[in-house]
Amino acid sequence: MLQSVSDFLVITKRQLLQMIRIPEVLIFATIQPAMFVLLFRYVFGGAIDSGVKGGYVQLLMPGIFVQTVAFTLAATAVGLAADMQKGLIDRFRSLPISRSAVVIGRTVGDTLQNVVTLIVMGLVGFLVGWRPSSGIVKVLLGFLFLLAFGYSMSWIGVLIGLSVREERVAQNLVFMTVFPLTFLSNAFAPTTGMPKILQYFAEWNPVSTMVAACRQLFGTQNIFGATANSWPSENPILMSLIYMVLLVAIFAPISVRKYVRVSK
């Protein structure tokens, strides 16, 4: 048991080392959401009448945060696909280490990268006027929630990365799925403007429940959701927790199994 923990920590450490050896990766991973903040804040922000105290940016930041951590899936998938492609996974599999060490190490490593990204995003948000009003404890809880969501999304990334085995394919596949998921939600605009069927989708979308949960934890009224008076939009924190548990409960065992049997 202790050995397994030390195994996955070595893998996690490898990722932190990568972060230090090629800081560009983390820099670009942070610049992209920072650009989104500026674009939405200044391009759309003026056109969207938010009606909440403090303006659109209060609604926007939780959306951006959730979008950012949802993309952990991409980091995990692309990273693992690259390791597959280069044969590194083969080498790991030939070592006397626990069968889950590589994938657990990967998901934890990607989550740690999120810590850095979220700190930077929070600062950028603060600079453009984001002011959470719920007090330090709830704000920290909000960020913890975001990290947990990123971690559970990361497990989907494991399965994708090990299945497609090629960096580029993983990249395209992930962007094709995660981008729509983050926009078919209450993250950037009210769901009321959507066709009925999309509204239902948006209400149940884990991105929406996460955004709603974060808005609640950061002390902003979620006027972009709760249109259909659906259960998930009324209980966003609980629903998000359920989603996270489900994601890990489903994808972690499948992914570990996939890792054990994966072969070129």
Add this chain to the structure above:
Amino acid sequence: MKSIVAQELVKSYRDGEVKALDGLNLDVEEGTVLGLLGPNGAGKTTTVRVLATLLTPDSGSATVAGIDVLKHPDEVRKVIGLSGQYAALDETLTGWDNLNMFGRLYHLNSSAAKKRAEELLEKFSLTEAAKRPIRTYSGGMRRRLDLAASLIVKPKVLFLDEPTTGLDPRGRMEMWEVIDELVKGGVTLLLTTQYLEEADHLADSIAVIDTGKVIARGTADELKNQVGGERLEITVEVNQIPEATKLVEQVTGTKPSVDNGIRKISAPVSNGSASLIQVLRLLDDANIHPLDIGLKRPSLDDVFISLTGHVAEVVVEGGANVAKRK
């Protein structure tokens, strides 16, 4: 004692359409080097992947260092080293980072892992490059580091899957020296290669593999003998070919094969040097002065072609492709 035993290994892909292994049998005596020789797609890599616990065969069994590969893969992983066709290292990290990481994954403690990393870097002449990311390494340096990573805990059995494929001649020579050195240390080594001269140079015994089966087994000399003994070969001017051919036949007693393109006449001989002198004398009497004459033992190339029925892909020093004659 046998260090590696594989029995009737079968592995097929795409619902049996492609048979990568088709009843492969193999054994390697402890402390010896077996060269697994075969063209691309013959099943070399699949064999290594099965023995290194990376791939489960459809049927058959295998033991490595006396341990059942299918029943106790975790135990096997403790005693093997694997260095693949593609250098499987973390490109973004330095050589030192990589060895240190793998040391930790072999469960050396922090200081032992560091010490071992330094020893191996020194041994493989990579100390100077230790603090540079792998992506700045040459192909040869990567392979050496990859090999070093497979030697962290001195393995009982080492698998090298095409260790020199894609290297330039210098990188290849360096790799050969390193492997020679290892072999002196007494490791059991299974080496796959598509280079005939590599198997000849490095291996104690050779298994020729084609379409998922071992089709011949023996030392390089035994395999060469299997194809036939010495041949007498002479090269003459085009207009002298018919007469020279007649003379060669007269001496050797068999009909020589003639390649008009390269003006070469060749025939098997039993008493090599005597026949050579006799032919030379007759040619001289006939006033034919050969451009080239000599006795030739069959090369492993000949062995390969006669066994598999197709030409091996051979890259000679300098990188030019040479089509081997059938």
